[in-house]
Amino acid sequence: MDVPDPAALRRAFINSSRSRTASMSLPTPWPPPRASELDFVGWVDPKAPLRAYLATGSAAGDDLTCVELRLPSASARAKRQTMCDLCQTSDAPDGSLLMVAPRSGARGRSGDTVGLYICSDFGCSLRARRPLKEHERSVTGAPDTRVEALRERVEAFVARVRG
Ligand SMILES: [Zn+2]
Incomplete structure (x- = not known):
């Protein structure tokens, strides 16, 4: 993806209030390394360790989308290795975490959420490659479709958050 500037990112949130997106912090360095090779960019808020974000699409292509995610507290994290729902590997060094996104709009405000296990380092794009x-x-010589499958799963997740 082409990595957008912070103002464009804040405008692209589909499930977060303006005041919350204003308090979003970006990781350093920004953009992250190898961003142009990634299908999405994900990061944990450097100032709020239980908040994370997933950005996909492109500012230039007018389909930039950001999703706010909640992470489990350290004591609630599963001890066993769980497969990531996006890249479908268990290869992240610290495993995957159940990340929960409030749905867009009124449903989200009333507590409706979508949850997925995602690699805790958000390295799915590199794992799919x-x-x-x-x-x-x-x-049988079937083609390797991991990257396409990852993109489809990210799109499906975003669509579920939109509701
Ligand atoms: Zn993954």
């Missing part, structure tokens, strides 16, 4: 190991390759 990791070369396949020998035993992972298709014996």
